Amino acid sequence: MSDSATGLIETEAGAEPRNGERRRGIDRVIMLLEALLRHRAPMRVGDIAKMIGAPRSTTYEIVNSLLEAEMLENVGTEGYVYFGRAMHLFGWAYSHHNAHYRRIIETLDKMAAETGETVQLCGLRGNKYIVLDCRDSSGPFRISSDVGVEVPIPWTASGRLLLGHMSEEEVKDFIPPGDYKLPDGRVIAPAEFFSDVALARQQGFSETAALADRFTWCMAAPIRDGHGAINKTLCFVLPVDTAETRRSELLALLCERARGLSLAGS
Amino acid sequence: MSDSATGLIETEAGAEPRNGERRRGIDRVIMLLEALLRHRAPMRVGDIAKMIGAPRSTTYEIVNSLLEAEMLENVGTEGYVYFGRAMHLFGWAYSHHNAHYRRIIETLDKMAAETGETVQLCGLRGNKYIVLDCRDSSGPFRISSDVGVEVPIPWTASGRLLLGHMSEEEVKDFIPPGDYKLPDGRVIAPAEFFSDVALARQQGFSETAALADRFTWCMAAPIRDGHGAINKTLCFVLPVDTAETRRSELLALLCERARGLSLAGS
């Protein structure tokens, strides 16, 4: 953050930054919002402009429109902006419009209340894993993870389940090679990952211990849609030293609830 | 307006629908999202076009862009669209970026769990009242109200608190005259409303019984910001026939928690 702007420019997916190109306002808006989501903190207009590769004058124009609509709002007095109240309302409308999602959220609440552990709802976004919603542990040992942040699929237990419908070949094509490398430098052998995926499919759940970080034990169970496909998973994020007896209790609960949320294969 | 779909065209605030006018894509997007929020259900592209007063061809163009960005998504197979997953992520980012809001949400969760009643976080949007977030009662008697729907201020207990900083004159100018009329046809005398506002300010809480509808008892307590102003309120929505003893318990809890969420006047 200390430096000027180096490293701010994260390459835009699918967008050729060919200079002298003119872009549509709507596309700029989309890029802007996604950049803000990735950045996960209020940004200044100048930095946004760099991040989305737009001229400053254009960026000001757009930001002011979005501010007026409360889709963005000013944070602090130094010209920082972040998502605004309208986004919250739109997002709420999204997550409550369908009965299935509402049931899922209720279950999330209930499980968090009953167990006091961190519970997450997870899914895929493109070829990455994201947390769709979560309830953080109430205890002092809080492993908070951000909703919407993209994470390589092989780092996660849920990811193993979410690829269950793919053949080994498809998985190989789907996962970017770099995604097998863990944050601490270790590399997961693709073959090992493929067999994990197969195991997860067969067991109907998936667990990882100290994978993406050294402190967590993750367990995931599938939520199936009307066609039996796995779109989402329910998971617990536990301290890695959780006793085996409690872990198996929680795993049983997780599987039961996830099954309860699955739609009967019509 | 003469055409078939009468009633669909809700007049756009601050937008002159002068024909033959050209509008910016960004503005169309904003109108579209707000229209969808007001409508509270998936819509077809043709109806959206009518609602925001845009040509169909333009609307298709915009909707397709937003679909691709997952800001909208298809619902069902009949061409209906509604908010998409990206909106949920943006909204989540909004509501968790600031520590105060996070504390409020935790309190909301806790109160709902402890009491089993419907708890809401409320605020103003322009000169209307809206629910910003809520936890619905777990009981069979469920009074669900939608986050983000605009409601006339005089219909609500929270509204009386949220106007606490205004003089009688200011309140009079602020509330649209039609907003004193309740859904069942009764009309609140403005003078009575002003004194309610004064009473709420003095008491530090506000209650309404069977006001906006015949079945609910609402109680609201103020959450003050760093300057002592009331931006948001915490409230319970109870069945009207809740026993007086329980009501006063809940009111005490409400006031205590709201005070706990208020920021010390710096």
Add this chain to the structure above:
DNA sequence: ACATGCTGTCTGAAATATCAGACAATAACG
């Protein structure tokens, strides 16, 4: 059978939104 209403996709043309760049203010730094 026809008439009517809708959807979703294209087209060309005209209006304008995006752009590069200039500008004054302010801040940080040696």
Add this chain to the structure above:
DNA sequence: CGTTATTGTCTGATATTTCAGACAGCATGT
């Protein structure tokens, strides 16, 4: 003190996007 970066606002030109309307396809109703 000058030098170098900022921010936020304006400007005018042109490349682009919005728009009206036509089109085929598929319903529905009479």
